[in-house]
Amino acid sequence: MIGSYPEAVEWLYNRVNFERLGVGQYGRNDFKLERMQKLLNAIGNPQEKIPVVHIAGTKGKGTTAAIVDSILREAGYHVGLFTSPHMFRIEERFLVNGQPISEERFVALVCQMAAYVDKTQETYPELTPTFFEITTAMAWLYFLEENVDLAVLEVGLGGRLDSTNLCRPLVTAISSISLDHTRLLGDTVASITREKAGIIKAGIPVVTSSTNPFVCEDLKAIASQKGCPFQQLGQDFQVEIVKPWHEQGRFQTVRYAQTDSVEVKTIDVQFSRPGQIYACNIGLALACIDQLNHSGYTITDTQKQRGILNVYLPLRFEILQEAPPVIVDAAHNPAALEALMETLPQYFPERPVTLILAISRDKDYAGMCQTLRRVSSLIVTQYLGNIRSLPAAELAEVIEQEVNLSVLLSESPAEALKIALRVTPSHGIIVASGSLFLAAEVRQLVKPECVIPRVPA
Incomplete structure (x- = not known):
């Protein structure tokens, strides 16, 4: 009942x-x-x-x-x-x-x-x-x-x-x-x-x-x-x-x-x-x-x-805070992440990018990793609210094999965000992407008051 x-x-x-x-x-x-x-x-x-x-x-x-x-x-x-x-x-x-x-x-x-x-x-x-x-x-x-x-x-x-x-x-x-x-x-x-x-x-x-x-x-x-x-x-x-x-x-x-x-x-x-x-x-x-x-x-x-x-679009290139800007984007396949990687230097020129990345295990994560470029710091983590998340250590291995990038490992989005705020220079930007679930968890960390987004009256 x-x-x-x-x-x-x-x-x-x-x-x-x-x-x-x-x-x-x-x-x-x-x-x-x-x-x-x-x-x-x-x-x-x-x-x-x-x-x-x-x-x-x-x-x-x-x-x-x-x-x-x-x-x-x-x-x-x-x-x-x-x-x-x-x-x-x-x-x-x-x-x-x-x-x-x-x-x-x-x-x-x-x-x-x-x-x-x-x-x-x-x-x-x-x-x-x-x-x-x-x-x-x-x-x-x-x-x-x-x-x-x-x-x-x-x-x-x-x-x-x-x-x-x-x-x-x-x-x-x-x-x-x-x-x-x-x-x-x-x-x-x-x-x-x-x-x-x-x-x-x-x-x-x-x-x-x-x-x-x-x-x-x-x-x-x-x-x-x-x-x-x-x-x-x-x-x-x-x-x-x-x-x-x-x-x-x-x-x-x-x-x-x-x-x-x-x-x-x-x-x-x-x-x-x-x-x-x-x-x-x-x-x-x-x-x-x-x-x-x-x-x-x-x-x-x-x-x-x-x-x-007036359209309301959470998690789509959403800027959550300033100084440094924290952006979440729900890109979760190679084409979407590729588009994001092209967009960042175009609209934030000369600004180093710290990327927080987590990917679902049922996605083409090797293909997604191959799109990574123009990233100054890469923090690999895993989202916590869904069992589909690829473990951070496994994702880091794929990145090193596919694109030979050095990564910082983190066990949670909260820890990843703390690392990002520490390593990102004052003129840099922080981006969390790779999964809607990661973007949502980072959004909740930065804007905990926004539990159920409502369209402004």
């Missing part, structure tokens, strides 16, 4: 949870939409009653989802946002108008799920839903109870077999695609593209920010087979940084151009994160909004600009 918030959290985390299982403890055969479909059938198929913006991809899908959500709220729509994983508390996964679900509503939804799961375990133990399937169903129920106008869903893993894939989207978005989760999704970009493209549904518009010609060719072919309008960055819409981010102003101006019509339409927006990758995320989000406008929604340019200016 679940009667309290701690009991609800404990019950949920006792479900099969692929986010916390180590390498080799699960495989492709563990992902089946049949379990999710039966769960949704049992609770009345709420996913069929809410229109959706559905977003997949390797890098940038979470940022894109946050931007779309912010623009829609600025336009006056009542919006649900479902993302994963969370930083500190599970309620962060279920947002309505930028605010996480209350503990009371969370407990009530878990109790509702538990009643179904207990019944299923007795009759069909092989179809007992997983942690992520249950949380996805909870999001649908919560959004339906809150009578949202539409929901923004970030795919958890892959796309084709992800539990979010039983939605009814108005637009399907796919961000940049690169190698990640190769044991489950395939060890080539082509195989991963096919998995991500599994969210494409007949007749539903598809937009992508990928600029890889082979990826776009595959996505376009799949969209064509399913009768879907298709738009891609660089062809149908463009982005250009017209005013770069700098340390003093900390905003970049991005020009978005919709070029799929006779008349080229442009809009300039300001964004608080630097670099081309964020410009591409903005482009993808605005392409989604354009499709919604074609579907009967009304979002003005001013609302787009205000939504992008």
Whole structure:
């Protein structure tokens, strides 16, 4: 019997949870939409009653989802946002108008799920839903109870077999695609593209920010087979940084151009994160909004600009403190870490970088280590809140083999941060990256008051 918030959290985390299982403890055969479909059938198929913006991809899908959500709220729509994983508390996964679900509503939804799961375990133990399937169903129920106008869903893993894939989207978005989760999704970009493209549904518009010609060719072919309008960055819409981010102003101006019509339409927006990758995320989000406008929604340019200016993005190139600057970034695959390594010297020129690094053991940590450069001091550690963390000593060995860098070892993010503050010169910067879990733990150390981030009113 679940009667309290701690009991609800404990019950949920006792479900099969692929986010916390180590390498080799699960495989492709563990992902089946049949379990999710039966769960949704049992609770009345709420996913069929809410229109959706559905977003997949390797890098940038979470940022894109946050931007779309912010623009829609600025336009006056009542919006649900479902993302994963969370930083500190599970309620962060279920947002309505930028605010996480209350503990009371969370407990009530878990109790509702538990009643179904207990019944299923007795009759069909092989179809007992997983942690992520249950949380996805909870999001649908919560959004339906809150009578949202539409929901923004970030795919958890892959796309084709992800539990979010039983939605009814108005637009399907796919961000940049690169190698990640190769044991489950395939060890080539082509195989991963096919998995991500599994969210494409007949007749539903598809937009992508990928600029890889082979990826776009595959996505376009799949969209064509399913009768879907298709738009891609660089062809149908463009982005250009017209005013770069700098340390003093900390905003970049991005020009978005919709070029799929006779008349080229442009809009300039300001964004608080630097670099081309964020410009591409903005482009993808605005392409989604354009499709919604074609579907009967009304979002003005001013609302787009205000939504992008005010978007809340913890753990994405987030500057937590000054003197020296402490930055956390959730880069957790080679492409994302490569982008971060390119961004730092561009926007913090002539400033030595102290990098605090921790990586999950199920990631391509050798590939991630090969991206490390322009780092003055490297502190290798391990995050503590999830068993997926690669032990610091093992990660240090890989770094020395792959890139021949000397490292400082630390057993915890707290110790790593103390070392970083000690070894970083006054004109240097400290960056914590390699995993969302590390970024979250460092954020909590620097800003302990921010347990559940809330969007400013």
